[in-house]
Amino acid sequence: MVIIPLYIFLFIFFGALLILSIFGFIGISHLFTTANLSFTSFIVTFIVFALACFTLYGTWSLLQTTDWQLPVKIFDASWFGGNNQSF
Amino acid sequence: MNIDSFIHKKQYEKVVRIVRRHPFTFFKIIIFFILLLAVPIALNWLGQQIFPNLMNDIIFYPLSILAASAYLLSVVVFFYSFFIDFYLDELIITNDRMVDMEQNGLLARTVAEADLYLIQDVTSEIKGLFGSIFKYGKVSIQTAGAVPKFVIEDVSDPHGLRQLLLDLASEDKKFHAGQK
Numbered sequence: 244m245v246i247i248p249l250y251i252f253l254f255i256f257f258g259a260l261l262i263l264s265i266f267g268f269i270g271i272s273h274l275f276t277t278a279n280l281s282f283t284s285f286i287v288t289f290i291v292f293a294l295a296c297f298t299l300y301g302t303w304s305l306l307q308t309t310d311w312q313l314p315v316k317i318f319d320a321s322w323f324g325g326n327n328q329s330f
Numbered sequence: 331m332n333i334d335s336f337i338h339k340k341q342y343e344k345v346v347r348i349v350r351r352h353p354f355t356f357f358k359i360i361i362f363f364i365l366l367l368a369v370p371i372a373l374n375w376l377g378q379q380i381f382p383n384l385m386n387d388i389i390f391y392p393l394s395i396l397a398a399s400a401y402l403l404s405v406v407v408f409f410y411s412f413f414i415d416f417y418l419d420e421l422i423i424t425n426d427r428m429v430d431m432e433q434n435g436l437l438a439r440t441v442a443e444a445d446l447y448l449i450q451d452v453t454s455e456i457k458g459l460f461g462s463i464f465k466y467g468k469v470s471i472q473t474a475g476a477v478p479k480f481v482i483e484d485v486s487d488p489h490g491l492r493q494l495l496l497d498l499a500s501e502d503k504k505f506h507a508g509q510k
Contacts, residue, residue: 269436269437273414279418295403295406298402299399309392313389
């Protein structure tokens, strides 16, 4: 049986967030390096940033009461072979 | 950085036009991403119908929120990548040359340029229902330079652009003939 605390999933989420942020910053840097800073690019960047902030705020407000120490069973041999203790 | 330093503009050079893809061609991407954003809402609704108590589970609830959040953020970032890909495909036309920049995804870009006097042939094409309604299409430029053919897809008013390029090429040919 493999049990991990729930906060491990939160760390995985932060890892994904870091990777997505890097992609976002690469996109913004392209706008700067190719001289494409315009009203259109500003508006789209603003909308994307606002959507990301809104999603993160929603996630934070929905998970405020979560107990991150809860154990999560991610593997149990009995899922595949039945209850071995009965033999 | 401004456009002048990006293309290393010469003293006598002036930017005549910056050509991008028609905004309508990005509209399809917007619709697609709106549908993608609606997927977690649809799944939540479906889950509520099939397993009404699933979201009351103290483990499943935070995991589903984290998964939905990661999914939505990925969709937002990929939308931005598509916008960058769309917006950075551009043709910068000056009175001396044209610079074709093509962004392929977030991590690849091709920049090619050709002197206008090397233009041999320009073809414009409008195809399809939306192309005819919104007047966008393809322009192919045949040159005698290192890059023999430039193809610019989905540009606004391709016939006008063809005429502009031919006029500018004619002017540039006269200028270069006068220099010899």
